[in-house]
Amino acid sequence: DSGVTQTPKHLITATGQRVTLRCSPRSGDLSxxxxxxxxxxxxQFLIQYYNGEERAxxxxxxxxxxxxxxxLHSELNLSSLELGDSALYFCASSVAQGESNEKxxxxxxxQLSVL
Amino acid sequence: GxxxxxMEGPVTLSEEAFLTINCTYTATGYPSxxxxxxYPGEGLQLLxxxxxxxxxxxxxxxxxxxxxxxxxxHLEKGSVQxxxxxVYFCALxxxxxRALTFGSGTRLQVQP
Numbered sequence: 001d002s003g004v005t006q007t008p009k010h011l012i013t014a015t016g017q018r019v020t021l022r023c024s025p026r027s028g029d030l031s032x033x034x035x036x037x038x039x040x041x042x043x044q045f046l047i048q049y050y051n052g053e054e055r056a057x058x059x060x061x062x063x064x065x066x067x068x069x070x071x072l073h074s075e076l077n078l079s080s081l082e083l084g085d086s087a088l089y090f091c092a093s094s095v096a097q098g099e100s101n102e103k104x105x106x107x108x109x110x111q112l113s114v115l
Numbered sequence: 116g117x118x119x120x121x122m123e124g125p126v127t128l129s130e131e132a133f134l135t136i137n138c139t140y141t142a143t144g145y146p147s148x149x150x151x152x153x154y155p156g157e158g159l160q161l162l163x164x165x166x167x168x169x170x171x172x173x174x175x176x177x178x179x180x181x182x183x184x185x186x187x188x189h190l191e192k193g194s195v196q197x198x199x200x201x202v203y204f205c206a207l208x209x210x211x212x213r214a215l216t217f218g219s220g221t222r223l224q225v226q227p
Contacts, residue, residue, distance in 0.1 A: 002158060042217060042220065043217040092159075104161070106151075106159040108157050109158055
């Protein structure tokens with residue numbers, strides 16, 4: 001158990017809808033990262049938050065947004081969903097801002113299926 | 116740009132066989148290198164890492180050496196077990212860049 005909790009584990013929705021994925025980092029970790037894992041794109045970094053502020057942005061679509069709350073949990077909001085958004089979404093956390101040699105702890109992911 | 120290239124899978128081995136999973140990278144600076152493992156139905160876990168040239172990371176019988184001259188970080192294990200069946204990801208992170216860049220992953224299947 002990594003200590004990172006993601007809910008829900010599975011989500012099935014329709015095109016055009018909006019969903020929210022939730023992540024609770026390990027106790028004491030200030031950074032939260034979101035990754036998307038799909039068969040064709042592999043593991044893609046979406047966005048990072050540190051102590052409530054956005055710190056780095058990757059290949060995140062404009063239809064997607066995220067935030068980190070004062071209690072350090074994070075939510076990833078996906079809107080106007082398309083079939084191609086179907087993927088496994090991972091959250092990871094780390095203690096600090098993200099030094100290059102830092103270890104990330106991953107949750108078990110949310111499997112999103114857009115029908 | 117920065118990228119990681121891994122050998123295509125799946126890799127199928129018999130128990131106690133020798134394992135090598137190749138990983139090469141392209142980076143604009145001097146990255147830290149990682150191997151993460153993903154067991155079925157779980158998130159990724161750090162397996163080992165190396166932060167500078169010629170460093171050797173090791174854990175649970177797995178080893179990888181940071182080779183700057185060949186820009187490689189190949190994963191090896193002398194004797195695999197059925198419980199090693201998983202997907203293995205090579206990754207890099209650059210100083211000042213806060214996100215890991217992952218390879219596409221290599222699925223390992225170990226048969227008894």
